[in-house]
Amino acid sequence: MIAADLETAIARLTALIESAKVVLPFTGAGISTECGIPDFRSPGGLWTKNRPIPFDEFLASQQMRDEAWRRRFAMEEQFAHAKPGRGHRALASLYKSGKARAVVTQNIDNLHQASGIAAQDVIELHGNTTYALCLDCEKRYELGWVREKFEASGRAPDCECSGYIKTATISFGQAMPEDAMRRAEDLAASCDLFLAIGSSLVVWPAAGFPLRAKQNGARLVVLNREPTDFDEIADLVVHDEIGEVLAPFIAH
Ligand SMILES: [Zn+2]
Numbered sequence: 001m002i003a004a005d006l007e008t009a010i011a012r013l014t015a016l017i018e019s020a021k022v023v024l025p026f027t028g029a030g031i032s033t034e035c036g037i038p039d040f041r042s043p044g045g046l047w048t049k050n051r052p053i054p055f056d057e058f059l060a061s062q063q064m065r066d067e068a069w070r071r072r073f074a075m076e077e078q079f080a081h082a083k084p085g086r087g088h089r090a091l092a093s094l095y096k097s098g099k100a101r102a103v104v105t106q107n108i109d110n111l112h113q114a115s116g117i118a119a120q121d122v123i124e125l126h127g128n129t130t131y132a133l134c135l136d137c138e139k140r141y142e143l144g145w146v147r148e149k150f151e152a153s154g155r156a157p158d159c160e161c162s163g164y165i166k167t168a169t170i171s172f173g174q175a176m177p178e179d180a181m182r183r184a185e186d187l188a189a190s191c192d193l194f195l196a197i198g199s200s201l202v203v204w205p206a207a208g209f210p211l212r213a214k215q216n217g218a219r220l221v222v223l224n225r226e227p228t229d230f231d232e233i234a235d236l237v238v239h240d241e242i243g244e245v246l247a248p249f250i251a252h
Helices: 006-019 055-060 062-074 076-081 086-096 143-153 178-190 208-215 242-249
Strands: 023-027 103-105 122-124 127-134 165-169 193-197 219-223 236-238
Touching (some): 023 208, 055 062, 062 165, 086 242
């Protein structure tokens, strides 16, 4: 059912959460837009103007690696100053109450961790852009260090093992993180309430999770500004602002 208004949406969501034992929040770009993080995939978003650099091109040339880092540093103001929004805080409250054991996210902005959810309980399907990893030895690098080297030499630095250093995100053409995928599948199969929040649910294989949960008997809530392909099978569909809908669930 599509909630007729905000009040109905909140009342119905409250009832669903209260009657659930295990809630699994699954989040996409929509939860972070009120935090100033743009939705890259949206019409007019960055990716429609600036074609993302596929993984094979990143590997193939220093020029592309330099370009990838130049773009990342250009975004740093937005990422560095973003703070968790009402949606993040509501989900952190759900986590602290024990109803949600983890959050599965398509976001790379680290805002769930910043809202108080332990890093090991944030399942990141597309990685994390707030730090970098060596693609060979997986040594972690902080962005400030990469930027210093980049600005001093004009080129993206390599790891001490000579591997390429890349933000810890999953690029187009890069393998999905196996561990995160497996954990997300397990969580989707074992929850009894799946909350799809701010995701258009079109990016596969991530979009398979709500279906998996529903097939296992879980209730499904779709909270997204735009309609999704899953609205028809959802138990509750809300097209209001995420922050407005979730604000009452923030524990004080
Ligand atoms: Zn290395």
